[in-house]
Amino acid sequence: MLYRENGQFKSSYGEDQQMLPILQDRRVMFGLLAFAFFGVPFLASDYLFLSILIPFLILTLAAIGLNLLVGYCGQISIGHAAFMSVGAYAAYNLALRVPQLNFLVVLVLAGLVAALVGMLFGIPSLRIKGLYLAVATLAAQFFMDWVFARVKWFTNYSHSGSVSTAPVELFGWRLDSPPEKYLFLLGVLVVFTVIAKNLVRGHLGREWMAMRDMDVAAEVIGIRPVYAKLTAFAVSSFYCGVAGALYGFIYLGSWEPLAFNLTLSLNLLFMIIIGGMGSLLGSYFGAAFIVILPIVLDQVPQMFGIAMSTATTSHLAFMIFGALIVFFLIVEPHGLARLWAIGKEKLRLWPFPH
Amino acid sequence: MKSSSRLGLRTTIVAVSAALAALSAVQVQAQAKEQFFPVLSYRVGAYAPNGTPFANGYVDYLKLLNARDGGINGVKITFEECETEYNTAKGVECYQRLKGKGPTGAAVFHTLSTGITFAVTDVTFADKIPIITAGYGRADSVDGTVFGYNFPLGGTYWGAADMLIQHVGKLEGGLDKLKGKKIALVYHDSPYGKEPIALLEERAKMHGYQLQLLPVTHPGVEQKATWLQIRQNRPDYVFLWGWGVMNSTSIKEAVATGYPRDKMYGVWWSGAEPDVTPAGDGAKGYRSLVFLAPAGQGAVHKDIVKYVYDKGQGTGKKEEIGEVLYNRGMTAALLSTEGVRRAHVKYGKKPLKGEEVRWGLENLAIDAGAIKKLGFDGFMVPVATTCADHEGGSSAMIHVWDGKKWNVQPGTYTPDMAIIKPMIKASAEKYAAEKKIAKRDCAKEQ
């Protein structure tokens, strides 16, 4: 009743090709964005910003990057936090050695550096497939871990291996307080999501999806696998590089090479699998799930008034996390985005059952 | 269209709302006349064997003060543990979650990880909550004019490395006899392990010994290649800068490659019971630095047994009382509570804000008499801090494991400030420039 498309006719190609063709979708999306930009900064507490919203926004960006590679192009990568670290250290070195650069320029350049490194580590994908490729991408993870811990130039010869950054300044606006950081990140994320959506709907995205579905057939009809796979790696690493730079500069402020370790890579993979591979909305859902779940799990015993040692709480959190992963994979292997799509389908018929 | 999902829509909505409700649950506010002490600890993961006894000691001392004295000057102590897993991001999240608890917010944090210290240092400026990093953390945070809220009470890694070199020099018959000797540093590949390198390299230039750096990646169970390299080089001394499982693995590998344990010196975090017991008899002769509290039991331990364990309130196992890390945790809690007690003198006997506790920590004057009164005789050295000096004096001794217990060797070492002070100054100023922080003027603030 509410969600029907009756009466919504398109009279131009532009209208037909818009990202949100249904009016209700547009209204909800703009409403959400308005609330996110103008409502949340005044309503949320500092803790909510610093521990939930800011990591959520940054990790969504990284999850979108990984989703472009794994979900849309079908190349499995379990070492993607390496590209986040490349972006973070590239941004650190640029901000340190060329201080006149605007932070947005630093972000884009860091992303480009990460894209180059990503293409380099993507070369094996031209020969290796499937789970073999997944394990081979771990080489990127461990190699980058090692490079940033050993090559002293990257950490500006800091004797502890840790680097720290000053708060970000953008056109004279200093990002000090949590709401300011949140607004900046939200803006960056919205822009990058729109870019990703358009990439995926266009020529490049279709090449990726052809490679994912049946790469031999794709090659037969003239899609160059080198071009498709390497661009997938490049764009995905660009996104992860920008996300890594934001993670280091805005979320952590001060980090060491271990901040981008294998656990983060696996968490990114969890995000897109639980959220839904091959779906940008799924990246959002997955990132929210992975960011919020550990915090909720840590607090649950307290809320029920059960006194437990922190060790037991942590172990329980691990167990529930693992069990939930398995549960989700059994119940809905296509992720939360699929549940959302089913929900929308039901909504179209509501209140009728069929 | 038939849904192919097994999870019904209704179930999903219920689950999601439950999660959101759980998230927005309001924490019950504490009542007045209570001081909140957050306890960042790790009881799971590769570092749990060492983190657990420390946390037990810390919490037991807080419980003792409540049970025996009714708190600090009548202000009851409340505390809450938060699991950091020795992970920086989790540590920062724990900090953010606990900093506002209690009527006046958290009194003081112990991060128990150099990595978390680095990350949290930036935030404490804005939040005005002091962090005590007794025997770890940033070596340059001794400079209180830049690091206004960091307190590396009792010692830093530059001091520790310096004292080890002094001891080794003494063994050789003079620091000049170190020329041509080989020293290997087996260190944990993290900010903790890398801190001493600057000082060791500085001293290598001064005395002419060869320094071999051998990093060990987390968690530190794979050390065969490290010790093969040591066997190849045959250094005269091996300094161990490990934590958690890495320590016992190093000793085991030393046994397996035949390196004499009495030439191995651990820093004060690599010389405790969980590090030596897994290697069994092979660990005999292993030695390490010990600062603040050595192993053993004294007056305060008797009180803890009487007021805490006999009432069934003990946090850990009774056999652990008196172990090295347990005592160190107790001493850390002592430093926290004495800081609050000192601050009561200026601000009144009521729950205090972090900024007020900082004043107390900057004006600590725990002398031998106070130590005896607190029951820590033999387990504490005097600590006296000022606004500019947040370390408060540093000293250490060497203790040797004989297979059953630690024996402290006579002879106390203090770091050579002539070398360390300029390093601290240079590093602190670099930090101030990087972060655009204005230095404090200590004369004005008193």
Added chain:
Amino acid sequence: MTKHWPVISLISVLLVGLVLPLATGASPPGFYVEVLLGGLMTGVLYSLVALGFALIFKASGVFNFAQGAMVLFAALAVARMAEQMPLWLAMILALAIMVVLAWLIERLVLRPLVNQEAITLFMATLGVTYFLDGFGQTVWGSDIYSIELGIAKEPVMILEGLFQGGILVNKDDFVAALVAAALVAGLAVFFQKTATGRALRAVADDHQAAQSIGIPLNRIWVIVWSVAGLVALVAGVIWGAKLGVQFSVSLVALKALPVVILGGFTSVPGAIVGGLIIGVGEKMAEVFLGPVLVRAFDLAGGGIENWFAYVLALLFLLVRPEGLFGERHIDRV
């Protein structure tokens, strides 16, 4: 002959690198042999874990990321139970626990996920890893425990006549190698001579054909996971006796991943050969190549063995994308 030039050139380059330290005299021959032996022994340890991977993948097509957690769980069970009872009894009980665990995993995790994509199954085993990590530590604790096999830990010097000063070897390394050899021999006999073993090989070849001749698939999978559990137990006991048993041991099992991709996911001899290659390559690179790199690039210390194993496996994959002994995979449209 010229068709195989990539493999041949790669192997020649690696062999040259292997003998370089000896040829140039950069290291005394005795020490070189010690590093070689050390690498072989480490390789044996990796192979033990990789065996479990290969077995499960061969029979059910699942890449069991939880193998490391299973090794740890078995080791913890043995270590803790041995505190209360004799070691042999503890091992038998631990084996029983592993079989039950295998049955539970097959029933609760794998059966509902039949026919899903490989990545989904992989992520499911990742979830099982997290669960086992938490569960194992809840039940058995987070301290460092030890397994005493009664073998002396002090090193022994051998061949003192041939090499100056002799070569340092550890008894427990030899025992580990012997046990691994015995295990592999036992598994080979099991697969070749017994009916169950033949059924396992049939299932590994073709699930549907095996089902059509009456082999119960679910029961076979439980048997496979139990055998993998046995392998995990042996690996856990050997690792635990050498390194001590603590949660972090499961992270070392990550090193078994390059072993399986080098040897081929579906190959048991591949797991052994791959393990030895990775073990030797890693230690040689760390001890001989590492210092060279440190001096050349002014690095802050070595530690290249963390990524060298993966890069080595990657190089092999580039010339043989299915691993040394893996099945050639033919894509059809």
